[in-house]
Amino acid sequence: MKNSSVQDSVKKAAVDLFATQGYATTSVQQIVEAAGVTKGAMYHYFRSKDDLLFAIYEQLLTLQGERLSQIVDSGLPTQETLRAVCVDVIETSIDYLPEGTVFFRSVHMLSDERQEEVKRRRRKYHDDFSSIIERGQREGVYRADVPRAVLVAHFFSDVHYLSHWYSPAGPESKGKIAAQITDLFLDSLSADAPARRR
Template identity: 70%
Template sequence: MGAMRTKNVADEVTRAALELFSTRGYANTSVQQIVEAAGVTKGAMYHYFTSKDDLLFAIYERMLSLQKSRLDEITARGGPAEEVLRAVCVDVMETSIEFLPEGTVFFRSVHMLSEDRQKEVTRRRREYNDQFAAIVERGQASGVFRDDVPMAVLIAHFFSDVHYLSHWYRPEGPETKTEVAQQVTDLFLRSIRKET
């Protein structure tokens, strides 16, 4: 019962914060508004989150952790670099669509995080990007992927589509999240494949 209550309070606070940050903006949302919308006390919120900053980080951290664990699973299975990269790209697109509200709020507000939190986000994203780059490098070494474009450009090419999902993706559109993920992945892989 205690564990269930714990989860409910943290989840309710997170849900309320996400909704308020997306409608009012991070800077225009107070802790008082969050606890009122969640139906909890400030004390209950502060039991799980040390600050509004901590709450914004937690919203994004869920998606980041999921994507990193999925990346680890996919790479652990092994296989040819192009197959692994395809699976990773489809996964990151699908999970980013699943967490579209979280990603939208985060990318709008990341610059408002404390310096320590920004460094932590940078560290976590760099860890993901380094693992992603290692897959591309494996494909370059085997002659599948082009090596005439800097790695930073190749990575930015794919992740710009991910980071700007909220600007162009609509859940009510004709394609499912999987179809969109596969289409974007196909375009990316075609663009980095070495011409024969």
């Protein structure tokens, strides 16, 4: 089995087991048996279950961070940039829905060091996301009567809630869901939103 296959097999087995029987009650032995590898092979890549749980979510964090940078660097106008970022973070969250679901259920079991690392990485993404909104506020296209932190939290609460209701087997595709949630957020963000309520 190739090195990348070992890592992928271990992570997939861990996600499946953590989802069905919980992180705390899943043993390393169960993970390696399900993955079809030895403990030595697993420990070559993951020093502990803690490392493995972090790696499951770190893969998504890295992907989304890289995609955000690519979109911002593409030089699109602000409104197109934010739309593309919103759609991307929703679609990638759906692509990694099992991993995200497992992680958010078990994040409190990570070591303090790992929890701080996750917070730092997520804060960096949120800060970069917020900077796009700030740019739109300076341009006069986004409302400025609500703190940016609230606007960011509003969007990501919808993203993090996906695992509670979205099913790939449902009638709506990930693309349609991403477009709908993005449209709702961008409508609420528009500089014209307060005027429409009066």
